[in-house]
Structures are given as structure tokens and as C-alpha cells.
Amino acid sequence: MSISFYMTRRSRLKERSDLVALPVWVSRTFRHGNIFVREDSGLHTAADLAGRSIGLAEYGMTMAVWMRGIFADEAGLEATDIRWFTGRDPASLDDDLVRYPSGLSISAADRSVPLMEQVRTGAVDAMIGAGVAPLPAGVRRLFPDHAAVEREYYGRTGVFPIMHVFVLRREFVESRPDDVPRILEALERAKRIAQERLWSTSVSYVTLPWLLSAVEEQTAVMGPDPWPYGIEANLPTLTTLLRYMTEQGLLWDDLPLDSYFI
Numbered sequence: 001m002s003i004s005f006y007m008t009r010r011s012r013l014k015e016r017s018d019l020v021a022l023p024v025w026v027s028r029t030f031r032h033g034n035i036f037v038r039e040d041s042g043l044h045t046a047a048d049l050a051g052r053s054i055g056l057a058e059y060g061m062t063m064a065v066w067m068r069g070i071f072a073d074e075a076g077l078e079a080t081d082i083r084w085f086t087g088r089d090p091a092s093l094d095d096d097l098v099r100y101p102s103g104l105s106i107s108a109a110d111r112s113v114p115l116m117e118q119v120r121t122g123a124v125d126a127m128i129g130a131g132v133a134p135l136p137a138g139v140r141r142l143f144p145d146h147a148a149v150e151r152e153y154y155g156r157t158g159v160f161p162i163m164h165v166f167v168l169r170r171e172f173v174e175s176r177p178d179d180v181p182r183i184l185e186a187l188e189r190a191k192r193i194a195q196e197r198l199w200s201t202s203v204s205y206v207t208l209p210w211l212l213s214a215v216e217e218q219t220a221v222m223g224p225d226p227w228p229y230g231i232e233a234n235l236p237t238l239t240t241l242l243r244y245m246t247e248q249g250l251l252w253d254d255l256p257l258d259s260y261f262i
Contacts (some may be wrong), residue, residue, distance in 0.1 A: 003163065004059060
């Protein structure tokens, strides 16, 4: 589940929440490469986005939480400096669990036209979202060499953004508590197998011809396990995410970090 939507839900329902999370990350990735602008927009930095319009699927989605927080930290750009246009209604939360902070400009985008096309035509100035490959003519990334920006960011902060978290139904946890550590053990083993396969030189498990070079570079930058599970091993990332969720007004209550996980 999207970790931002999970945290919003958990902060509202607290111990009544029907879902509980393991500190296991189904998806994590840097997102500087997921900001798109028109080729001739004149936008080249986060600060350039002040006063502009940004389209995105959902305001509270994890990708946007990370980038708004990074914009604020790195460029002093606040969420209130932007006009936000959402491409769909919140899909991951019940309506009564959604929280939109006050003082923001949030409107529904034209949902008959893909957001990327609205960037191309200038209907919105920028988009935070999943890209398409190749990008449409006339559209570029705000940070063309985003990998270099992301490596520098990681080296300076130690933050590797988490996107999705592994959740269990509370009824399962309460009725079968002995199975929870077994699930965690299975997930750890699956991760180890996946990581070992990245080093394979006899069979290609991923359709990338220079995968080994990428894995060697990743290991040099991030160590042998760039994807550790658990709270302690991810404190820089998790404390930053909790701060962003709090600063952006997406949480219903102020809960300690460990209360989000079992």
C-alpha cells in the first residue's frame, strides 16, 4: 500500500485501523526524475515552480509527498506556492479518511486529457507522476540528469525514499500472531534471492544488458543491501517521511514513528 495513504489512514483510525504494516518496503525509488515540464517552459529548478500549476494523480500520493518535502527543504518552495491540479479522486483511501490541508489551491484537472498531454500543451506548467518512455515531443524532465541529482541527494542525506509498504489485515495479525514473523522471514529471504540474482553472470534475470555495472555502482554508493527492512536501518528515511507528512498536514494525529509498524 502507498505508505503515505497508509500513514494518513493509521493516524485517523489509530488502534482501530483495519490494516497494520510491517517495516517491509514493496517499492522505493528516488523521484527527482518524475517531474516533467514543457521543453520551452524556462523551468529548470524547483524554485522556478513558485506560482506555477502542477498536475498530479492524487495530492496525497507518496511520490508527491516526497517531492514537496524536498522542494521545501532544498528550495524553500512551499505547497502553498503552487496551484495543484489532481487527475483523479483519491483512490487509496475512503473519502472520510482523506485529509487535505487548509490554505491550498487544489482543483480537479481536466480528466478527459492525460496530464502529460496537458504539460505538453501548457494547460499545466508541470507534472509529478509516472513518466512514459519515450517522453512526448516537447516535454522534458525538470532535472535532465536526475540520477546525478539523486545520488548527490542520497550521499548528503542518507534518505532513500520509500513508496509502498507491506500491510496485513489486523484480523489476521490478531488471529494468527505466530504467522507474522514467518511472513517477515519469507519476505527477507525473497529479497535476498532477488539481490543475489542481480549479481548473476550466467543467467539474465532482468532485461538490462549492463545490469552488473549498475549493481556494482549501486553497491559502491549504497552498500551491499540498499534495501534494508526494519525501522532502525531506515531511520533517516522514515523520520524524514514522518516530518514531511506532518509538515504537509496529511496526518490526523501526531503519532510516534514506531506506532505505524508491528
